[in-house]
Amino acid sequence: MKSPSTVKEIQSLTGRAATLNRFLSRSTDKCIQFFKALKKGQRDKWDEKCEVAFQNLKTYLTSPPLLSKPVSGEDLFVNLAVSNSAISSALIREELRAQHPVFYTSKALLDAETRYPKLEKLILAIVVSTRKLRPYYQAHRVIVMTDFPLRSILHSPDASQRLMQWVIELSQYDLLYRPKTAIKAQALADLVAEFTPSAEKEKLVNQKKESSKAEGTSAEPSQLRDMWQFRVDGASNQKRARVGVVITTPDGTLLEQAITLGFPASNNEAEYEALLTGIRLAKELANKKLAIYSDSQLITNQASGEYMANHPRMILYLDKVQELLKAFPTFTIQQVPRAENAYADALASLGSALDTQFRRSIPVEHLDRPSIEEIELIDTM
Template identity: 50%
Template sequence: MFHEQLGKSMEVYIDDMLVKSLKLEDHIPPLKECFGTLNKYGMKLNPAKCSFGVASGEFLGYLVTERDIEANPKQITTFLEMPSPKTTREIQRLTGRIAALNRFISRSTDKCLPFYQLVKGNKKFVWDDSCEEAFKQLKSYMSEPPILSKPVVGETLYLYVSVSTAAISGVLVREEGNEQRPIYYISKTLIDAETRYPAMEKLALAVVTAARKLRPYFQSHAIVVMTSQPLQTIFHSPSQSGRLAKWAIELCEYDIEYRPGTAAKAQVLADFIIELAVENSNTSSSTPKWTLHVDGASSCQGSGVGLRLTSSEGETIEQSYRLGFNASNNEAEYEALIAGLKLAIGLGIRELSAFSDSQLVASQFHGEYDTRDKRMEAYLQVVRDLVKQFDKFELTRIPRGENTSADALAALASTSDPLVKRIIPVEGISSPSISIPVKEPIEQVTNNNLNLERDLNMVQTTYWFPKKKATICTILGLDYLSAKTNDQGGNQTEPEQLVEV
């Protein structure tokens, strides 16, 4: 009925209809259009439930004003007056009321995790001290709930994301002058498999979850993701996992930009921006060590660098960079090392072991070669300045054969079109496209009165032992001292036992 007005001058939810306008003088035409549609379909309204000229009012459980969206005071009062739950039914009532106020609660899953764990499965109800403390903290937070802002058409919105051991969270904000104001808080509990994702993938999942839950905002506005982590690199890495490739495709429909995180401009956001914090402060306090493999390539088609950064926990970041200037092979090797060091510094890595197949770069860094070229001397100084930002750093030269990943990435960058950005998923082919066998079967093999039906996977070798001659057969990778043996008189005897060798 109201499809031409929805989202413009009207909002409808089941039997609630709201006619809106930014200015008082512009309010009459939308009302006329609404009443015309009602008359067209013969619908009538209850005058006792109609309100006109309202500057603010309750809609969908929220208090909507000209500029802001506030939590319903009745819901807040009801929540603050709730006693501590004593039964499973009461804890379910509590989580239901929290769900109604979710968009106003920063990192709600982390705050309410003790309650959710009580209703998960068929666990026995036990309201312990941790639940009571979380309940008190949540009441304190909701005693002064944040006031949410409404975005202006066409403005850029900013997304902050956070991860923890059990949840991912996000907040969408807008800038009003020099102040940042929250628009919507989101949070999601991680399922069992998601809790084992690497920290980078959890952060990527937080962005994807925000895009799913806040789809209307992502479709209508340019979004800037504020993060100090290389999310853009993760999403577009050639070695990304299948789920990262899927998420990258899902996000490509939106106008998303990634920028380094800055300090929050509003006190209400201060407790939220805790990005990639140490997930378990009671576990080992040792600094994780990372390894960096770098390589540079220079050809008539251009120059490029490749790097592979790997953590001690198995997290891997691979990246190719095409150089937008002419560079010799040695200069490309230095650029690769510098790019890898800058990426590691951006990730907050404190201990790094770097590997390069360039003898010149490694030898000049260790003082074994002189830097007779001014350009090489300048490159070496840049490397030494960057290395000072690590607590522990070492550079090792390795053979080219042990640096294949970085070498392939550098070759990809040096030969690719600089104007085309590509995502190259690496899949697998489990079986050949033809049915002709690789190995032709041998029908029968006879050796020392030993008859076996086998193929080329069997390797037969004859060994001489004192008093006996035995045959050792390798069948499908298993070695056994087997078959029949001949004594010195030439008589065949069965082996006493089967011996694995």
């Protein structure tokens, strides 16, 4: 088949690709360049990206994996994939320790859906898969293979309205969640060793610091890509309070921390404990540039100086935050929408109610007393 040269030929190609959708893994991602070429203002633009995608598609079609028919009563497995523009899933079955594809699904994301957090995109991929493959989900138990805490998020008491609608829709199916691989948790000392910059990098950092003269300043947007980013969340209910922290290193590595609070705490106090936990972790990891994100309007505005603290305990917490922030020449504290903080919220829920089916190792610590009541040890030797 020759490369398309006209709009009509491109339309014909996309039509054929749509027909083969069930036989193509991540078909939307494979064909997204063809659809972009048909957009208004981009007609007749069969560029190099389109040609590469076309050749890759032809190569894939020359050796496609054969679809397998599931046996009644056996468990099926679903693997998920998300990108900036599409979500995909592959329903598979196992036979004699070999995996065989049953069906592929793929969906191009709408403009609003492209801004969903990655965890919500993964859950949306499950929802789309159940809608397109409903007979399979009704006749079989399906095991979702993922390293993300999707079940914990779906069963979180603080789930958003959109998530609650998906929970109701998925409740009719027999779904289990299992991790793809077991990931060993690392102690904080190992993280320090892994992410501590070399002497040469440290020298460059010091040179940049001297040239910028940015001591005690807030970070500009252009600096954020060089900063360690901490997303924190705390919540409290009648049983206990909990804290979740998600750390993103400058190279994109994700680190997680969940903490249960062994003392009564209000929601605002739990949010402050989350903020202090993030700052303390950053300090122990020897970071000098810090960006903290929280969905609490009160805490972020008090910490940034926009609001005043009036309650005695809030004043103590604010003083503690300001004291610890003195160790960071450059920092920023920003409020983010709750949907963008869903992962930290899920970790906070994990701190109080661990899912026995969720076997990925995440450090879960216990905080015995409020941070504002920490006992200071005085060396008398």
